[in-house]
Amino acid sequence: xxxxxxxxxxxxxxxxxxxxxxxxxxxxxxxxxxxxxxxxxxxxxxxxxxxxxxxxxxxxxxxxxxxxxxxxxxxxxxxxxxxxxxxxxxxxxxxxxxxxxxxxxxxxxxxxxxxxxxxxxxxxxxxxxxxxxxxxxxxxxxxxxxxxxxxxxxxxxxxxxxxxxxxxxxxxxxxxxxxxxxxxxxxxxxxxxxxxxxxxxxxxxxxxxxxxxxxxxxxxxxxxxxxxxxxxxxxxxxxxxxxxxxxxxxxxxxxxxxxxxxxxxxxxxxxxxxxxxxxxxxxxxxxxxxxxxxxxxxxxxxxxxxxxxxxxxxxxxxxxxxxxxxxxxxxxxxxxxxxxxxxxxxxxxxxxxxxxxxxxxxxxxxxxxxxxxxxxxxxxxxxxxxxxxxxxxxxxxxxxxxxxxxxxxxxxxxxxxxxxxxxxxxxxxxxxxxxxxxxxxxxxxxxxxxxxxxxxxxxxxxxxxxxxxxxxxxxxxxxxxxxxxxxxxxxxxxxxxxxxxxxxxxxxxxxxxxxxx
Amino acid sequence: xxxxxxxxxxxxxxxxxxxxxxxxxxxxxxxxxxxxxxxxxxxxxxxxxxxxxxxxxxxxxxxxxxxxxxxxxxxxxxxxxxxxxxxxxxxxxxxxxxxxxxxxxxxxxxxxxxxxx
Numbered sequence: 001x002x003x004x005x006x007x008x009x010x011x012x013x014x015x016x017x018x019x020x021x022x023x024x025x026x027x028x029x030x031x032x033x034x035x036x037x038x039x040x041x042x043x044x045x046x047x048x049x050x051x052x053x054x055x056x057x058x059x060x061x062x063x064x065x066x067x068x069x070x071x072x073x074x075x076x077x078x079x080x081x082x083x084x085x086x087x088x089x090x091x092x093x094x095x096x097x098x099x100x101x102x103x104x105x106x107x108x109x110x111x112x113x114x115x116x117x118x119x120x121x122x123x124x125x126x127x128x129x130x131x132x133x134x135x136x137x138x139x140x141x142x143x144x145x146x147x148x149x150x151x152x153x154x155x156x157x158x159x160x161x162x163x164x165x166x167x168x169x170x171x172x173x174x175x176x177x178x179x180x181x182x183x184x185x186x187x188x189x190x191x192x193x194x195x196x197x198x199x200x201x202x203x204x205x206x207x208x209x210x211x212x213x214x215x216x217x218x219x220x221x222x223x224x225x226x227x228x229x230x231x232x233x234x235x236x237x238x239x240x241x242x243x244x245x246x247x248x249x250x251x252x253x254x255x256x257x258x259x260x261x262x263x264x265x266x267x268x269x270x271x272x273x274x275x276x277x278x279x280x281x282x283x284x285x286x287x288x289x290x291x292x293x294x295x296x297x298x299x300x301x302x303x304x305x306x307x308x309x310x311x312x313x314x315x316x317x318x319x320x321x322x323x324x325x326x327x328x329x330x331x332x333x334x335x336x337x338x339x340x341x342x343x344x345x346x347x348x349x350x351x352x353x354x355x356x357x358x359x360x361x362x363x364x365x366x367x368x369x370x371x372x373x374x375x376x377x378x379x380x381x382x383x384x385x386x387x388x389x390x391x392x393x394x395x396x397x398x399x400x401x402x403x404x405x406x407x408x409x410x411x412x413x414x415x416x417x418x419x420x421x422x423x424x425x426x427x428x429x430x431x432x433x434x435x436x437x438x439x440x441x442x443x444x445x446x447x448x449x450x451x452x453x454x455x456x457x458x459x460x461x462x463x464x465x466x467x468x469x470x471x472x473x474x475x476x477x478x479x480x481x482x483x484x485x486x487x488x489x490x491x492x493x494x495x496x497x498x499x500x501x502x503x504x505x506x507x508x509x510x511x512x513x514x515x516x517x
Numbered sequence: 518x519x520x521x522x523x524x525x526x527x528x529x530x531x532x533x534x535x536x537x538x539x540x541x542x543x544x545x546x547x548x549x550x551x552x553x554x555x556x557x558x559x560x561x562x563x564x565x566x567x568x569x570x571x572x573x574x575x576x577x578x579x580x581x582x583x584x585x586x587x588x589x590x591x592x593x594x595x596x597x598x599x600x601x602x603x604x605x606x607x608x609x610x611x612x613x614x615x616x617x618x619x620x621x622x623x624x625x626x627x628x629x630x631x632x633x634x
Contacts, residue, residue, distance in 0.1 A: 130590060130593075134593065134597070137597045137601070141600065141601065141604060144604055144608065148608060148611065151611070151615065152615070153615040153616050154623075156608070156611050156612040156615040156616065157612050157615070157616050157623055158623065159608060159612070160542070160608050160609060160612040160621060161621055161622070161623065163604070163605055163608055164537075164545055164549070164605070164621055167549050167601055167605060168537060168549070168552070170597075170598075170601070171533075171549070171552045171553060171555075171556050174556040174559075174560060174594055175556055175559060177560070177590070178556070178559045178560045178562075178563035178587075178590075179563070181560075181563045181564070181586070181587065181590070182562075182563035182564075187586075233623060
């Protein structure tokens with residue numbers, strides 16, 4: 001056993017209370033500890049990704065109990081990839097939060113941030129479905145705190161909605177787990193993958209109920225139609241760096257669908273064959289449409305970005321719904337891409353919105369560094385909409401290419417292509433209102449003579465420092481890197497999805513008898 | 518006993534869902550509490566209903582035992598739902614003090630008011 005596997009869970013779990021209790025009055029100390037911890041997490045995640053890259057499935061037995069009886073952490077290519085994605089996104093977001101001072105606008109930002117990382121990394125690493133529930137709760141309770149960070153009326157109300165929605169989802173998760181345990185007698189994902197195929201189709205009614213309940217729970221997390229309605233209000237009202245971090249939270253839902261519904265209830269299982277895909281595919285199509293029309297209709301910048309996240313989740317889940325290795329490869333590529341694209345959009349939006357009066361999409365006097373912000377927004381928007389040269393184009397191309405089967409091509413291609421077009425129009429409209437028309441408004445202001453006094457009345461916008469722009473640049477650079485190294489990345493992801501579909505390999509690795517010392 | 522437990526779970530769930538749909542802070546808190554009671558009893562039942570049996574395998578003869586795992590799951594679920602209820606109460610209180618209203622749903626027209634040109 002390699003003890004590094006549990007470090008992504010234990011490190012933030014130890015760091016968070018230390019930051020919360022010891023460094024609560026010293027924001028500088030908390031910042032240093034938080035950045036150091038996250039940077040170390042990133043290094044560990046890179047090490048784990050290198051460890052998993054050879055294709056072996058590493059097991060970490062908690063308390064050294066053998067697999068179906070004790071809880072195991074499973075490190076394969078998919079979990080290593082997701083932990084690496086989490087750590088790199090977290091570092092980018094953390095630098096932004098510190099540089100813009102968001103972390104000092106309320107209490108305990110860094111402690112909650114580390115607890116959030118603990119929950120996300122744990123959810124990606126665990127091989128036990130009840131343990132997945134526990135890590136979901138950890139990441140949710142931290143996200144409640146982050147969501148209402150810095151307070152404010154609208155944020156508190158949106159946060160309350162978010163909490164109630166997710167508590168109802170957690171209850172549903174427990175009902176699903178109870179049903180699953182009652183019908184199969186196990187909650188270990190590998191053990192489920194071994195036992196569920198043995199259940200004949202006409203006796204699998206309870207397993208099907210449990211599979212669909214789990215699907216609904218994960219759909220709530222992944223913001224899939226018809227349970228996507230919490231996302232725009234939450235993301236639009238959350239502090240922007242937190243919304244950028246939440247970009248990975250929707251991916252937790254997508255990951256759980258991949259892991260559970262491919263691993264345990266996957267294709268070829270008589271009891272649940274085709275069950276997930278039947279519902280996931282149309283729901284994902286509708287989600288794309290909602291996202292696209294939301295982007296077109298939004299009157300404020302942050303809801304617009306939130307709706308583009310909904311649309312990208314739709315695109316991602318259309319690919320997941322095919323449940324084939326090729327489509328899963330495309331889904332994974334798009335997952336990595338859309339995480340950074342969404343985060344990048346929220347970060348640049350934060351820089352722009354704090355320098356304007358609110359985030360309404362109406363022309364107002366141009367802010368400082370209008371050109372720079374416009375360029376960054378343009379880059380992030382074409383990535384999100386799926387235009388070349390950034391990775392969004394390649395991601396959508398891979399998804400389209402994977403969905404060429406006769407049954408899906410019509411709906412999937414229409415939805416993705418039309419959705420992309422509408423998203424582009426929405427982003428173009430927003431960008432021109434924010435940056436382009438604003439320059440026209442700024443011109444007439446100086447020629448009025450009594451304007452000499454007025455400009456000092458609104459807070460003169462401070463130009464963004466290099467540290468504030470760096471995280472956004474870094475996220476854009478990740479997108480560019482993802483496009484430039486698309487070949488090697490796609491190869492790695494292809495092996496990842498083959499490993500995911502190799503159920504026998506997963507089962508034998510996790511349930512392998514413990515070697516005697 | 519099966520009928521009794523099943524009816525109890527059903528009644529708790531129905532009450533919970535009804536209260537959840539009231540969209541006011543206090544009924545929603547109560548509703549979520551009822552739902553979590555329902556799910557706790559449901560988890561107990563998922564290990565088969567048994568009376569007067571210890572959750573420990575006896576090494577003296579063939580004394581029957583009840584499944585210990587659901588009890589561990591219920592314990593975890595109780596702890597989590599207790600903590601979550603506490604967080605929810607605090608956030609409800611915060612939202613009520615900030616917004617001077619205990620409604621859960623957000624009035625969209627109100628939220629977009631400042632967005633109108």
